[in-house]
Amino acid sequence: MIEHLPILIILGPLLGAVFASLTSWYRPKLSFPVVIFGLAISSLSAILIVFKLAFSELDVIHYQLGGWGTPEKDEYGIVGIQISVDYLNGLILATVSTIGLLTAVFSTRSVERELTGQQRYFFSLFSLLVSGLLGISITGDIFNLYVFMEIAALSSYALIAYGKGRSYMASFNYLMMGTMGACLYLLGVGFVFVKTGTLNIENLSQIIPQTLQNSQAVFVGFVLIMIGAWAKMAFFPLHGWLPNAYSYAPTASGALLAPLATKVSVYAMLRIMITVYSIDYVLKSPSIQSTVLLLSTISILVGSFFSITQSNLRKIACYFIISEIGYMVGGAWLANEPGLKGAIYHVVADAAMTSAFFMIIGCIVYRTGQTELKKLDGLFYKMPLTFVALIITMAALIGVPPTCGFFSKFYLIQGAVQAGTWHFVIALLISSLIKAIILFRIIEIGYNKVPNPAKEGNKTITREEAPLSMLIPTLIVTLSLILIGLFTDKLVTNFIAKALPEIPSL
Amino acid sequence: MAELPIWQYDTLFLILVLLFGITALAMQNLMAAAIVFGAYSFLMCLIWTTMGAVDVAFTEAAVGAGVSTVFIFATIYNTGVCAKPKNPRLAFKLFAGLICFVTGAFLLSALSDFPNWGDPYSPVNSTISPYYIENTIRDTHVPNIVTTVLADYRGFDTLLETAVVFIACIAIYSILRVDAAKSKVVEPDIVTSPPAYDPTDSLIIRQASRIMVPFMQIFALYVIAHGHYSPGGGFQGGVILGASIILLCISFDLKYVLRQWTEKKIMILTSLGVLIFATVGLACVIMGGEYLNYEVLDPILPGDKAYARSHAILLVEIGVGITVMFSMIGIYINLASNGRFDRGL
Numbered sequence: 001m002i003e004h005l006p007i008l009i010i011l012g013p014l015l016g017a018v019f020a021s022l023t024s025w026y027r028p029k030l031s032f033p034v035v036i037f038g039l040a041i042s043s044l045s046a047i048l049i050v051f052k053l054a055f056s057e058l059d060v061i062h063y064q065l066g067g068w069g070t071p072e073k074d075e076y077g078i079v080g081i082q083i084s085v086d087y088l089n090g091l092i093l094a095t096v097s098t099i100g101l102l103t104a105v106f107s108t109r110s111v112e113r114e115l116t117g118q119q120r121y122f123f124s125l126f127s128l129l130v131s132g133l134l135g136i137s138i139t140g141d142i143f144n145l146y147v148f149m150e151i152a153a154l155s156s157y158a159l160i161a162y163g164k165g166r167s168y169m170a171s172f173n174y175l176m177m178g179t180m181g182a183c184l185y186l187l188g189v190g191f192v193f194v195k196t197g198t199l200n201i202e203n204l205s206q207i208i209p210q211t212l213q214n215s216q217a218v219f220v221g222f223v224l225i226m227i228g229a230w231a232k233m234a235f236f237p238l239h240g241w242l243p244n245a246y247s248y249a250p251t252a253s254g255a256l257l258a259p260l261a262t263k264v265s266v267y268a269m270l271r272i273m274i275t276v277y278s279i280d281y282v283l284k285s286p287s288i289q290s291t292v293l294l295l296s297t298i299s300i301l302v303g304s305f306f307s308i309t310q311s312n313l314r315k316i317a318c319y320f321i322i323s324e325i326g327y328m329v330g331g332a333w334l335a336n337e338p339g340l341k342g343a344i345y346h347v348v349a350d351a352a353m354t355s356a357f358f359m360i361i362g363c364i365v366y367r368t369g370q371t372e373l374k375k376l377d378g379l380f381y382k383m384p385l386t387f388v389a390l391i392i393t394m395a396a397l398i399g400v401p402p403t404c405g406f407f408s409k410f411y412l413i414q415g416a417v418q419a420g421t422w423h424f425v426i427a428l429l430i431s432s433l434i435k436a437i438i439l440f441r442i443i444e445i446g447y448n449k450v451p452n453p454a455k456e457g458n459k460t461i462t463r464e465e466a467p468l469s470m471l472i473p474t475l476i477v478t479l480s481l482i483l484i485g486l487f488t489d490k491l492v493t494n495f496i497a498k499a500l501p502e503i504p505s506l
Numbered sequence: 507m508a509e510l511p512i513w514q515y516d517t518l519f520l521i522l523v524l525l526f527g528i529t530a531l532a533m534q535n536l537m538a539a540a541i542v543f544g545a546y547s548f549l550m551c552l553i554w555t556t557m558g559a560v561d562v563a564f565t566e567a568a569v570g571a572g573v574s575t576v577f578i579f580a581t582i583y584n585t586g587v588c589a590k591p592k593n594p595r596l597a598f599k600l601f602a603g604l605i606c607f608v609t610g611a612f613l614l615s616a617l618s619d620f621p622n623w624g625d626p627y628s629p630v631n632s633t634i635s636p637y638y639i640e641n642t643i644r645d646t647h648v649p650n651i652v653t654t655v656l657a658d659y660r661g662f663d664t665l666l667e668t669a670v671v672f673i674a675c676i677a678i679y680s681i682l683r684v685d686a687a688k689s690k691v692v693e694p695d696i697v698t699s700p701p702a703y704d705p706t707d708s709l710i711i712r713q714a715s716r717i718m719v720p721f722m723q724i725f726a727l728y729v730i731a732h733g734h735y736s737p738g739g740g741f742q743g744g745v746i747l748g749a750s751i752i753l754l755c756i757s758f759d760l761k762y763v764l765r766q767w768t769e770k771k772i773m774i775l776t777s778l779g780v781l782i783f784a785t786v787g788l789a790c791v792i793m794g795g796e797y798l799n800y801e802v803l804d805p806i807l808p809g810d811k812a813y814a815r816s817h818a819i820l821l822v823e824i825g826v827g828i829t830v831m832f833s834m835i836g837i838y839i840n841l842a843s844n845g846r847f848d849r850g851l
Binding site for chain 2: 007011014015018019021022025063064065066067079080118121122125143148151154187193194197198217218219220223
């Protein structure tokens with residue numbers, strides 16, 4: 001069974017979703033355990049495969065679907081579809097599947113409350129979204145990546161529209177941007193296919209850097225694929241859809257989409273940049289590189305400045321995502337070793353941070369029904385554990401050691417200094433500063449403003465945490481922020497450093 | 507054969523496609539725009555045919571020109587016929603125009619780098635196409651190469667595309683479905699303003715569709731089953747099967763159809779198709795091969811290894827057909843009845 005681990009990562013949630021949709025007509029209560037079972041299989045396989053990678057000599061684990069790709073059948077390995085796990089996507093797979101599982105556990109109670117009577121297909125769509133995201137991360141075929149993109153996108157439109165009311169329009173805007181992004185990506189894939197005759201990423205990585213360096217069609221394909229990925233990840237100036245989509249969505253959808261969907265698009269961008277086109281290719285056009293770096297700086301600044309003007313915790317979190325996307329795209333396009341390390345590390349770290357943030361918001365919504373910053377006074381006295389988790393998450397977002405946020409920022413700044421991109425360094429620092437201001441504001445409201453119990457007619461302040469099924473996943477993810485930070489060294493030397501391509505010295 | 511005057515046709519199609527596209531965009535009446543859009547799809551269908559992509563043309567005809575037009579009609583029935591566009595500011599128009607122009611110029615800049623049309627030495631025609639052309643019969647005994655590529659060589663993509671159709675159906679169901687009895691929102695009763703004539707009264711339409719439906723279904727089954735030898739397969743056949751039931755919905759009424767195909771049946775069968783496809787794949791794993799490696803199924807399917815692939819392709823196509831058929835019906839009923847599953851177009 002061990003050789004089937006790669007496909008199990010996708011099949012778990014996919015089949016789980018199909019079975020859940022069947023059982024929802026006979027035993028609606030069974031849908032949830034079925035989905036959890038599927039996600040658990042996927043998460044377990046992903047973790048096993050990461051260990052297999054770490055403790056074996058293999059650099060990459062291939063899996064040929066349909067049994068094609070054996071040398072006697074097909075000498076080039078271009079006939080079938082191949083999925084593969086290497087150092088780059090192993091980490092992403094483990095992160096995505098684990099966060100997916102935790103979020104599923106987390107969201108039962110809030111789905112029961114927010115979506116009473118209409119949750120028939122909620123967990124099916126939830127599980128399909130996870131399988132789509134895992135598929136994008138695992139596939140070794142650029143067209144297959146597009147199909148997974150569609151799966152993830154369609155299910156996320158539905159998950160956002162579950163919020164009713166304003167979420168319809170938000171979801172529609174997302175649909176427009178997402179479809180445009182996917183179209184551009186597909187067009188780019190077409191351009192690449194015409195010039196190379198293969199869709200397999202490994203083959204492309206041999207053909208493009210060697211023989212097609214100067215091909216205009218391949219270059220147009222590159223730009224189209226990049227713009228497509230940027231639209232999907234809400235990179236400035238294509239970010240307009242994100243704040244509304246994620247903040248009007250139901251809590252459970254937001255908690256799944258916000259940490260994972262954008263990060264997986266960043267992974268897709270990294271994969272195309274590093275593996276398909278190679279860093280040489282990226283460095284070949286310095287004007288594009290400096291434009292992208294400038295855009296990431298603007299993205300960071302726009303996200304940060306908008307976040308400080310918001311009075312709603314969910315909106316703040318959404319604008320944080322936009323600024324974090326700037327970190328990752330900028331890091332990747334610095335195209336030097338520390339920059340890429342920082343970008344890859346930050347994909348994992350930011351998935352955990354955003355997940356923790358949205359879970360905490362979910363807990364607060366569940367108990368108080370509020371996310372307005374003003375209404376959260378005395379939160380520390382009502383929900384102490386949640387509040388402490390919020391402080392830790394904010395600290396990680398700012399970049400306080402020993403949380404993971406510190407190390408990604410460390411690498412990114414190192415990379416920017418090495419490349420001499422000073423505006424990026426300044427943007428990173430300003431973004432940290434603004435996050436610190438928001439942290440102090442939260443502390444002021446949540447800790448210094450002691451609520452007056454007499455006003456509500458009670459004798460003492462009632463301490464009421466969110467139910468355990470929500471609190472435990474939240475705390476696990478929050479603790480992981482510190483753990484990822486503490487094990488940074490191991491992560492970087494065992495995985496991220498090995499995932500890096502050969503970088504030409506300047 | 508003498509040289510085919512292909513470029514004259516191509517020019518004609520190009521002009522017509524542009525004309526229809528612009529007309530569909532400019533029209534205020536959405537119903538008319540949908541019909542023009544259907545015509546546009548038929549033209550695209552002809553273009554695919556001139557390129558030799560008959561399977562794609564078939565799908566375009568069934569999906570693009572056929573059911574998607576019906577879906578738009580069903581939506582318009584519940585929303586309104588006239589678009590009321592906000593007239594955007596000039597600056598906005600200029601900006602949008604500029605973006606279109608730059609994108610178009612950028613795309614065209616790559617054209618000179620493309621291999622010539624039909625160039626036998628182009629990368630695609632010299633690496634991947636020859637493999638499919640030379641080895642399909644040896645590998646699967648299926649004469650229609652497109653079917654093999656779709657369901658076997660790149661079967662995983664097809665499984666996922668089937669899942670996409672399934673997701674589309676359950677997504678629309680989740681967004682639109684309301685319990686008519688429980689919903690407190692009082693929506694304007696669409697039936698209180700009766701149309702000029704009652705379509706259910708039209709004897710000719712009802713009898714004509716009653717005669718047509720069985721033939722449509724037989725043709726659809728033929729398309730699914732004969733996909734190995736001729737253009738066709740699960741997607742096209744499923745769409746035609748779905749269209750036959752949609753025709754019944756339109757010519758009779760929703761209640762008539764829902765009496766036989768209840769909401770529960772439709773939605774369960776939608777997921778069942780994906781399940782069939784995925785289970786065939788899983789069976790391969792259990793028999794000791796890779797996922798979707800139909801070859802290892804030869805102990806339980808008749809014939810040798812290549813025939814095992816051929817038979818498994820049929821099984822898989824049936825799964826695709828079931829999902830597509832019931833997704834089409836599910837989407838149509840949701841759109842036409844505004845999620846109430848009681849009455850509608």
